Amino acid sequence: MKTTTQVAVIGGGVVGASVLYHLTKLGWSDVMLLERSELTSGSTWHAAGGFHTLNGDTNMAALQGYTIKLYKELEAITGMSCGLHHVGGVTLADNQDRFDMLVAERAKHRYMGLETEIVGPAEIAKIAPITNLDGIIGGLYDPLDGHLDPSGTTHAYAKAARMGGATIELHTKVLETNPRADGTWDVVTDKGTIHAEHVVNAAGLWAREVAAMAGHYVPLHPMEHQYLITEETPEIYERDVEHPHVMDPAGESYLRQEGRGLCIGFYEQPCRPWAVDGTPWEFGHELLPDNLDKIEDSVAFAFNRFPVLERAGIKSVIHGPFTFAPDGNPLVGPVPGLRNYWSACGVMAGFSQGGGVGLMLAQWMVDGECERDVTAMDVGRYGNWISPGYTRPKVVENYQRRFSVSYPNEELPAARPHRTTPMYEVFSDLGAVWGHQFGLEVVNYFATGDEPTFETPSFRRSNAFDATAREVKNVRQAVGINEVHNFGKFDVTGQNARAWLDRIMAGRIPKVGRLSLTPMLSPKGRLLGDFTVSCLAEDHFRLTASYGAQAIHQRWFDLHVEQGVRVENISDKVNGFQIAGPRARDLLAACTRDPVDLAFLDVRPMVIGQVNTLVQRVSYTGDLGYEIYCDPMDQRQLWQTLWDAGQPMGITPFGMRAMMSLRLDRFFGSWLAEFSPDYTAAETGMDRFISFKKSTDFIGRAAAEAERANPPARILAAFAVDADDADVTAYEPVFIDGTVQGFCTSGGYSHHAGKSIALALIPRAEAHEGRKVQIEILGDLRDATLITTPLFDADGTRMRG
Numbered sequence: 001m002k003t004t005t006q007v008a009v010i011g012g013g014v015v016g017a018s019v020l021y022h023l024t025k026l027g028w029s030d031v032m033l034l035e036r037s038e039l040t041s042g043s044t045w046h047a048a049g050g051f052h053t054l055n056g057d058t059n060m061a062a063l064q065g066y067t068i069k070l071y072k073e074l075e076a077i078t079g080m081s082c083g084l085h086h087v088g089g090v091t092l093a094d095n096q097d098r099f100d101m102l103v104a105e106r107a108k109h110r111y112m113g114l115e116t117e118i119v120g121p122a123e124i125a126k127i128a129p130i131t132n133l134d135g136i137i138g139g140l141y142d143p144l145d146g147h148l149d150p151s152g153t154t155h156a157y158a159k160a161a162r163m164g165g166a167t168i169e170l171h172t173k174v175l176e177t178n179p180r181a182d183g184t185w186d187v188v189t190d191k192g193t194i195h196a197e198h199v200v201n202a203a204g205l206w207a208r209e210v211a212a213m214a215g216h217y218v219p220l221h222p223m224e225h226q227y228l229i230t231e232e233t234p235e236i237y238e239r240d241v242e243h244p245h246v247m248d249p250a251g252e253s254y255l256r257q258e259g260r261g262l263c264i265g266f267y268e269q270p271c272r273p274w275a276v277d278g279t280p281w282e283f284g285h286e287l288l289p290d291n292l293d294k295i296e297d298s299v300a301f302a303f304n305r306f307p308v309l310e311r312a313g314i315k316s317v318i319h320g321p322f323t324f325a326p327d328g329n330p331l332v333g334p335v336p337g338l339r340n341y342w343s344a345c346g347v348m349a350g351f352s353q354g355g356g357v358g359l360m361l362a363q364w365m366v367d368g369e370c371e372r373d374v375t376a377m378d379v380g381r382y383g384n385w386i387s388p389g390y391t392r393p394k395v396v397e398n399y400q401r402r403f404s405v406s407y408p409n410e411e412l413p414a415a416r417p418h419r420t421t422p423m424y425e426v427f428s429d430l431g432a433v434w435g436h437q438f439g440l441e442v443v444n445y446f447a448t449g450d451e452p453t454f455e456t457p458s459f460r461r462s463n464a465f466d467a468t469a470r471e472v473k474n475v476r477q478a479v480g481i482n483e484v485h486n487f488g489k490f491d492v493t494g495q496n497a498r499a500w501l502d503r504i505m506a507g508r509i510p511k512v513g514r515l516s517l518t519p520m521l522s523p524k525g526r527l528l529g530d531f532t533v534s535c536l537a538e539d540h541f542r543l544t545a546s547y548g549a550q551a552i553h554q555r556w557f558d559l560h561v562e563q564g565v566r567v568e569n570i571s572d573k574v575n576g577f578q579i580a581g582p583r584a585r586d587l588l589a590a591c592t593r594d595p596v597d598l599a600f601l602d603v604r605p606m607v608i609g610q611v612n613t614l615v616q617r618v619s620y621t622g623d624l625g626y627e628i629y630c631d632p633m634d635q636r637q638l639w640q641t642l643w644d645a646g647q648p649m650g651i652t653p654f655g656m657r658a659m660m661s662l663r664l665d666r667f668f669g670s671w672l673a674e675f676s677p678d679y680t681a682a683e684t685g686m687d688r689f690i691s692f693k694k695s696t697d698f699i700g701r702a703a704a705e706a707e708r709a710n711p712p713a714r715i716l717a718a719f720a721v722d723a724d725d726a727d728v729t730a731y732e733p734v735f736i737d738g739t740v741q742g743f744c745t746s747g748g749y750s751h752h753a754g755k756s757i758a759l760a761l762i763p764r765a766e767a768h769e770g771r772k773v774q775i776e777i778l779g780d781l782r783d784a785t786l787i788t789t790p791l792f793d794a795d796g797t798r799m800r801g
């Protein structure tokens with residue numbers, strides 16, 4: 001066994017094998033895989049081997065598409081068979097919401113180039129004749145759906161990797177991973193120690209144990225899962241062609257042909273977490289005891305949906321565990337807080353996602369960044385606040401909801417509230433309807449009077465509509481207040497702080513007492529963040545950005561930190577409020593003896609009531625507004641001061657629903673919608689905040705300069721949409737002259753203007769005032785008109801005045 005390697009991949013399941021292959025594909029050949037037993041010795045060997053592209057996250061769906069198309073390439077490279085059955089599959093809808101969801105997915109697939117199709121009951125009867133169509137209103141057909149041989153596929157990955165120079169050590173158990181001072185690792189195995197530049201945790205069912213060897217907690221949990229294989233069935237073996245897959249979300253089942261019979265698996269409600277206190281090392285090529293009681297209701301439902309099942313005897317039961325993250329997406333990428341330590345875990349659909357996970361991780365390691373936004377599967381999307389006690393109920397919730405309809409406005413209840421600020425009870429008493437972000441409770445809106453304190457999940461305008469309208473109106477006409485807890489916040493201090501920020505941020509770094517907005521770019525010019533930088537002193541800066549991205553941002557800062565600079569994540573150490581609206585300055589004046597003559601983008605310490613604060617003159621509402629930061633211990637006192645003084649001015653609290661409507665009036669983008677690593681600064685208009693004048697060679701400069709010289713083909717534009725009761729959420733296709741030429745990044749209803757608004761990326765040549773397009777919302781083509789004049793405060797006098 002070799003004793004040094006560039007990369008040690010721990011785990012020879014389908015994911016580890018895919019990572020190994022993709023590293024060699026991208027040119028790293030000094031890579032090795034360590035497997036404690038044979039390949040496929042975790043959940044991989046007993047998988048049903050099904051694959052599909054459907055995923056609520058568009059980038060995940062695209063990576064699933066990549067994975068499925070990869071199998072033919074693997075077969076061609078290795079000459080091995082993956083046992084592919086490209087039989088296609090249909091997902092059934094038995095109610096309007098489920099059908100709406102499938103129609104919305106189909107719409108997304110249009111610009112992704114996926115050839116899915118909405119089908120009616122008559123077509124389903126032809127595609128999947130064993131289906132009882134009572135109550136079925138339609139479905140989504142995907143010709144790419146199919147299944148394969150899990151073991152053959154894993155071995156094909158392994159062979160392709162070996163052909164690229166990789167080595168694979170079987171029966172080699174990793175016992176310890178110990179970091180060296182230079183960031184490399186000693187990987188201690190039962191066969192000796194390997195000195196590795198990088199370590200990848202692809203240990204699947206044992207990922208928690210392997211992560212613990214490096215001192216970190218990976219938020220995943222194994223769940224028990226069962227599928228049945230039937231005896232031979234004439235309705236199946238007498239067909240000329242193989243029966244396609246049928247996903248029946250109402251019955252939480254997936255079904256396909258297996259040999260001359262059927263295979264059906266269930267995501268049952270009485271599901272069970274497995275190995276709560278850790279995965280036993282002796283677990284291997286074995287199954288869990290059958291538990292048909294657990295799936296009794298699901299089986300009864302399936303008998304009705306597929307009557308042939310009732311007549312077909314059960315040949316075998318496969319009952320095994322596999323892992324889930326709290327949101328069901330993989331946990332991939334550099335582990336925050338560790339150097340050269342990478343995660344490739346929590347992959348619950350290894351045969352749909354394994355290829356994409358391998359490709360993304362390999363790009364990250366070899367190129368330093370991925371070709372697309374991978375936030376949905378970034379291991380950094382969870383922070384240090386996460387614990388096994390949080391993960392477990394979330395994983396159970398995710399398993400139970402595997403086939404549930406996902407609504408754009410939905411807030412899932414398990415393990416909440418988890419993190420709250422001192423305002424939680426105060427806002428609850430005011431009727432807060434809570435959402436959550438990065439474990440933190442965030443007010444969506446305030447219900448008043450008889451309004452229910454629960455937002456009905458919907459693809460259409462929800463019951464939050466009136467409350468949101470009320471809050472928007474109050475901001476625009478008087479003054480609104482909400483918390484600034486869901487901003488990621490960093491303190492950057494030290495003698496080199498300014499020089500460092502000049503290199504990390506593409507924009508201008510402000511002088512003392514001022515703030516600026518700036519994109520943070522990757523070397524390839526992709527957006528890594530949209531930051532506000534406030535200069536509190538020559539050696540002290542405050543950064544604010546997305547709360548949910550804080551661990552990802554800290555990881556980027558850690559990677560680039562230099563002598564003479566300290567970057568501290570203070571997201572939860574500083575809190576406060578923003579006040580916005582025409583009376584905001586009056587409110588501030590009523591609460592302080594300090595002058596309130598802050599100009600737009602000024603930042604200044606002030607005493608508000610009896611609390612020391614830092615006040616910034618800026619507001620995402622696009623209105624006259626101030627952000628007021630304080631010690632969370634002082635927050636209730638600060639609240640009382642502002643709240644009491646605001647009463648005669650008509651102060652009301654507002655939530656995120658109103659905030660997201662208000663920002664549309666000015667066409668302001670938001671993080672992970674308009675601004676994400678999928679896009680560049682010039683595509684999204686963020687290039688106006690880049691300082692090409694500064695002499696620093698900031699990260700991404702060459703790419704940004706190249707874009708300036710040769711503008712990108714697409715650009716962000718705003719549209720007024722002729723919508724009815726449903727607005728754009730994200731990824732709806734934009735038809736220009738009858739063909740799909742763009743897609744929406746976000747949208748919603750501007751309560752101030754009384755208009756439905758969409759932000760969309762379209763060809764630059766088409767982006768002119770008045771351009772008529774059509775946007776598909778829930779299957780309807782809606783007329784939309786490109787607008788360039790903001791709907792509120794077009795000349796900026798209110799915001800800047």
Ligand SMILES: Cc1cc2nc3c(=O)[nH]c(=O)nc-3n(C[C@H](O)[C@H](O)[C@H](O)COP(=O)(O)OP(=O)(O)OC[C@H]3O[C@@H](n4cnc5c(N)ncnc54)[C@H](O)[C@@H]3O)c2cc1C
Nearest residue numbers: 011013015036042043044048049050174204205349350351
């Ligand atoms: C019943 C069932 C049906 C399923 N059906 C499907 C399906 O139809 N489609 C689909 O896409 N997915 C399906 N899955 C899920 C799929 O099995 C997983 O997504 C996939 O196997 C995850 O692979 P992995 O490589 O991450 O982990 P694993 O397969 O668990 O592999 C981890 C490997 O790491 C090794 N290892 C662990 N610790 C160490 C160590 N310390 N040193 C060395 N080696 C170590 C283990 O021996 C193991 O081989 C199913 C799962 C189950 C249980």
